[in-house]
Structure formats: structure tokens, C-alpha cells
Amino acid sequence: MTTTATPPVLTAVGLRKAYGSGTAAVHAVAGIDVDLMPGEILAIMGASGSGKTTLLHLLAGLIRPDSGSIRLEGVDVAVASDARITALRRERIGVVFQAYNLMPTMSVLDNVALPLLLAGSRRSQARTVAAERLAAVGMESFAKRRPPLLSGGEQQRVAIARALVSNPQVVLADEPTGNLDRKNVLAVCELLRQVAAADGRAVAVVTHEPMVAAYADRIVVLADGRVSDQFQRSEVGSVEQLATRCFHAVDGIA
Numbered sequence: 001m002t003t004t005a006t007p008p009v010l011t012a013v014g015l016r017k018a019y020g021s022g023t024a025a026v027h028a029v030a031g032i033d034v035d036l037m038p039g040e041i042l043a044i045m046g047a048s049g050s051g052k053t054t055l056l057h058l059l060a061g062l063i064r065p066d067s068g069s070i071r072l073e074g075v076d077v078a079v080a081s082d083a084r085i086t087a088l089r090r091e092r093i094g095v096v097f098q099a100y101n102l103m104p105t106m107s108v109l110d111n112v113a114l115p116l117l118l119a120g121s122r123r124s125q126a127r128t129v130a131a132e133r134l135a136a137v138g139m140e141s142f143a144k145r146r147p148p149l150l151s152g153g154e155q156q157r158v159a160i161a162r163a164l165v166s167n168p169q170v171v172l173a174d175e176p177t178g179n180l181d182r183k184n185v186l187a188v189c190e191l192l193r194q195v196a197a198a199d200g201r202a203v204a205v206v207t208h209e210p211m212v213a214a215y216a217d218r219i220v221v222l223a224d225g226r227v228s229d230q231f232q233r234s235e236v237g238s239v240e241q242l243a244t245r246c247f248h249a250v251d252g253i254a
């Protein structure tokens with residue numbers, strides 16, 4: 001009898017990225033293997049400067065690694081052409097930034113539709129899909145407003161709708177709850193959980209907050225550009241125990 005293990009959506013092996021060169025080089029990511037499984041939320045934790053954002057940007061194809069591979073749907077993002085990466089980022093990868101990165105002069109609806117318009121969709125079609133995604137994050141009644149008139153939590157929900165507009169297989173979020181109060185943190189976490197559950201999407205979220213990591217299925221802890229610990233959420237009980245384990249992993253390396 002053969003067993004067919006579910007393949008990861010994304011597999012990164014031997015990732016390295018340094019900023020600068022020679023003795024001044026900062027080895028932000030210094031040899032990391034990580035994969036993202038369908039339907040899973042992976043939390044990336046670690047002290048400030050441990051390489052979390054650099055890792056996320058590598059996975060998103062926003063920066064290139066010095067070495068290593070990142071395979072997504074048969075494409076090695078590490079060495080693919082700029083045009084191929086741009087197409088992958090438009091169609092298969094959704095990125096959510098801490099600062100939302102919404103266009104202040106465009107309506108909420110057009111912000112969400114923008115990736116589809118850039119990919120060549122007709123305006124009416126892009127707006128129809130954008131309206132569906134806004135409804136999925138509970139923001140349909142805000143469609144005509146401009147982003148500066150929304151609260152931080154509302155803007156982040158719009159940013160998540162935009163990241164989902166092209167139905168990506170991978171959603172990568174960098175501190176998506178960084179500017180939010182507790183109520184909105186929980187709302188964004190619930191939303192990320194729905195995102196992962198729908199269509200077997202893989203979600204990776206960089207966070208400092210144990211409360212956010214508690215929503216993940218798996219936690220990877222970075223220290224000095226390497227994985228210092230990784231474990232399933234089910235291995236720890238409370239949020240406090242999770243925080244203790246993450247901080248011990250960091251202390252163990254230091």
C-alpha cells in the first residue's frame with residue numbers, strides 16, 4: 001500500500017541572505033529550510049533583528065536570496081526571471097504589510113481591485129471580484145470610502161481582501177496586527193484562520209505577539225537568521241506557555 005503525503009504549497013531550502021559585504025555584512029537569513037503546507041498557518045517568531053521580515057520577503061519574491069531555493073508550483077522563485085516572479089506575485093502570492101500600503105486617494109473597492117487591473121482584467125470584472133473579497137472580510141459597506149477614513153483594523157481587513165483578490169495559494173503577512181488594539185488583533189487572526197481554511201491556502205505570518213502565534217498551526221522561532229525552534233501549536237497549551245517556549249528558544253541561542 002502506498003501513502004501519498006500532501007505536498008507543501010511552498011518549499012524553501014538552504015536560504016541565505018546577507019545585507020552588505022565583507023566584514024560589514026549582516027547575515028539576516030543564514031541558512032533556513034521552511035515549508036508551507038496547504039490549509040496551514042505558520043507563525044514566524046523571534047527577537048527583533050532575527051531575520052523574520054527578510055525571510056518573509058524572500059518567500060514573497062520581493063528580494064532574492066544569495067543562495068538556496070524557493071519552490072512554488074514548480075517554479076524556483078530564487079532564480080526565476082523578474083517577469084515570472086512578478087506574474088507569480090500577482091497570481092499566486094498575496095502579501096499583507098503592517099502599514100497596510102493602501103492607496104489613500106483611491107476608493108476601498110478600487111484598492112482591492114488594483115492587483116487585478118494591473119494583471120490586465122477589465123475594470124468591471126475586477127470590481128466584481130473585489131466586491132466579493134470585501135464582503136468576505138466584512139467590509140462591503142466601506143467600498144466607496146477612502147482608506148484614510150477607516151480605522152487601523154478596517155484598513156488591515158481591506159489589505160487582506162486585496163491580498164486575496166487574485167485567489168493566491170500563499171498569503172504572507174508581516175506583522176499584520178502590529179498597529180491594532182486587542183479586539184482588532186483577534187478579528188484579523190480569525191480572518192487569517194478563515195483564509196487558511198478556504199481552498200487549502202498556506203498562510204505565513206510574522207509576529208511578535210504570542211496571542212497571534214496562538215492562532216497558528218505551527219510556530220517557527222528564528223534567532224540570528226536561523227531556525228532555533230519549531231513546534232506544533234498543539235504541543236503547547238496556553239498563550240503564556242507558547243510565549244515562554246518562544247522566548248526560551250531565543251535565549252537558548254543567545
Ligand SMILES: Nc1ncnc2c1ncn2[C@@H]1O[C@H](COP(=O)(O)OP(=O)(O)OP(=O)(O)O)[C@@H](O)[C@H]1O
Nearest residue numbers: 019020026028046047048049050051052053054055
Ligand atoms: N536593507 C537592509 N540593509 C542592511 N541591513 C538590513 C536591511 N534589512 C534588514 N537588515 C538587517 O538584517 C537583520 C534582520 O532584519 P529583519 O528586518 O529581517 O529582522 P526582523 O526579525 O524582521 O526584525 P524586527 O522584528 O525588528 O522587524 C537585522 O540585523 C537588520 O538590521
